[in-house]
Amino acid sequence: AGNDWINSYLEAILDAGPSIDAAKSSLLLRERGRFSPARYFVEEVITGYDETDLYKTWVRAAAMRSPQERNTRLENMCWRIWNLARKKEQIEGEEAQRLSKRRLEREKARRDATADMSEDLSEGEKGEAIGDLSVHGDSTRGRMPRISSVDAIEALTSQFKDKKLYIVLISIHGLIRGEDMELGRDSDTGGQVKYVVELARALGSMPGVYRVDLLTRQISAPDVDWSYGEPTEMLTPRSSDSFMHQMGESSGAYIIRIPFGPRDKYIPNQHLWPHIQEFVDGALGHVLQMSKVLGEQIGSGQPIWPDAIHGHYADAGDSAALSCLALNVPMLFTGHSLGRDKLEQLLKQGRQTREEINATYKIMRRIESETLALDASDIVVTSTSREIEEQWALYDGFDAVLERKLRARIKRGVSCYGRYMPRMVIIPPGMEFNHITIHDGDVDGESEGTDENSAVLDPPIWSEIMRFFTNPRKPMILALSRPDPKKNITHLVKAFGECRPL
Structure with missing residues (x-):
């Protein structure tokens, strides 16, 4: 009980108590701009121990009958830690309820807005709104189904x-x-x-x-x-x-x-x-x-x-x-x-x-x-x-x-x-495929069979491409633009390079 480090821990707990009662917003006991070992200890104790164990420790300290064995400061420290842990749990519960209520209100407003506009939304907007409002968190967004041009033209x-x-x-x-x-x-x-x-x-x-x-x-x-x-x-x-x-x-x-x-x-x-x-x-x-x-x-x-x-x-x-x-x-x-x-x-x-x-x-x-x-x-x-x-x-x-x-x-x-x-x-921009010739072969660019068969499958431009790549059979992204910074080609290269499968 006479050790200074125990006293500093207790003082940290006693100092933290009123601020928590007043603010009720955070139990982070570190001070901005400097590090306090005492406050760090209290934070670790509160977040790292179950309140049941803290309560049992306090009961055991309070039950000691012999004045020589009984440690009043240890008893007080255990009680304060237990109380702060319960206060932390209470604040976290209130915050979770507040966030949940706010999320439900926001979801309700979005549902009402979607219901209001459902008759007038285009297919793309409607699908996006439904994906956002999925109750189970499963987004319906993904690759849009290909529309049959024949069906569209007939309609x-x-x-x-x-x-x-x-x-x-x-x-x-x-x-x-x-x-x-x-x-x-x-x-x-x-x-x-x-x-x-x-x-x-x-x-x-x-x-x-x-x-x-x-x-x-x-x-x-x-x-x-x-x-x-x-x-x-x-x-x-x-x-x-x-x-x-x-x-x-x-x-x-x-x-x-x-x-x-x-x-x-x-x-x-x-x-x-x-x-x-x-x-x-x-x-x-x-x-x-x-x-x-x-x-x-x-x-x-x-x-x-x-x-x-x-x-x-x-x-x-x-x-x-x-x-x-x-x-x-x-x-x-x-x-x-x-x-x-x-x-x-x-x-x-x-x-x-x-x-x-x-x-x-x-x-x-x-x-x-x-x-x-x-x-x-x-x-x-x-x-x-x-x-x-x-x-x-x-x-x-x-x-x-x-x-x-x-x-x-x-x-x-x-x-x-x-x-x-x-x-x-x-209306996303489309592409005209009438003038594009599709060569037979593996869609991933991997050739099958001998090298002679592979050479037959390669388009005429392939020899020009191979000059710049050590392994041109790897997956590729074709980007066509003039070399202008606003075309953002550098970010495309960066994203491609950071993707391990590519």
Whole structure:
């Protein structure tokens, strides 16, 4: 009882008692900034011993009848430790109940919201919500089942067979043509060019779609191919016998090149902003002329206006918003990438100030156009849920939760009190497989049989690949992009290298 270390332990227990009673939030008895051996001992005792053993020790110490044998300080210390252990258990139980109650309330709110919106959710959103609300913790998320294109086309054919839609797509920067696209020639001629051309081609082949116009910039510069200066280019369908819907004189998909900006100079998208209004004037002139032509063909003499105008990227979103307001037609918008997210990423790199970023990329003008497109759109097409929740959420005019609630109220015919937000639709980009040849052999790349048989199975590009790999038969990920930091290839390589099976 006379040892100083026992006294220090007891003092630590006595000091810890009032603070626990007052705070009731934590029993961590270490102090920030310095280490206390006494408090560390008490923490270890409380967390490492069962309260039954502590209680028995206290009873045994209290039952000693002989004053010489009885140790009052040991008895007091055992009682205090036992009491603190029970207090710790009580606090932990209250915390667990509080967290459980909070979790149940959150789950109930999410169930109510899901029930409210169940009639209006798309298949992708509905599946995700159900996966989140699994009572047993088993997520239904996973690899989405492959949709049969034949079944989808048959369903669309029956649904739209009597319609003759006129759809306008706008993508004004980059070098756009239907065949032999110069992907990677510059930062403006990349995935978006491929995306919009294939989208226009696919829409032009859909049943119920009479005509699709992809509006872009006419470029007659000496440093680019002459084909970019052609006013009109027809997009031939990939398979002419796939669809049997009736074709008309002006039906199909077309690239329409509108002259605006410098006539003999190819300029990047950052320098197109002063010429947007000129493009809108030219686009409206084309649509006005085409509406009369289509009216004579399928409209009994009445003009056929676009059923929708779809803008791609901020510059085309600005143009589409102005055009839709002038024509009073619905608007769709796909950002492809967003200015606010790019601004945050560039600021995190710390290489440029906000003023330098704006001078280089005209980022504030881009954000202004994206905000205008967001306000004017009926539907915003995104690739992932992350784009909605983390990128579009940066814009003042959008809130993901409120958007779903407003959509549910509109579906039920309930007033939204003047609030409006465009509907966010997740459509992951697809891939055209018609031109891909699949070679026979093991899908994992492992050859069977002799080396001679293996060489026969290898595609022609294989000899080029083998120059860079010691074992090219290992699993691979094919990533195609230009060597640009924003393509994030370094993180893909890092993730691949840290995966042991790969």
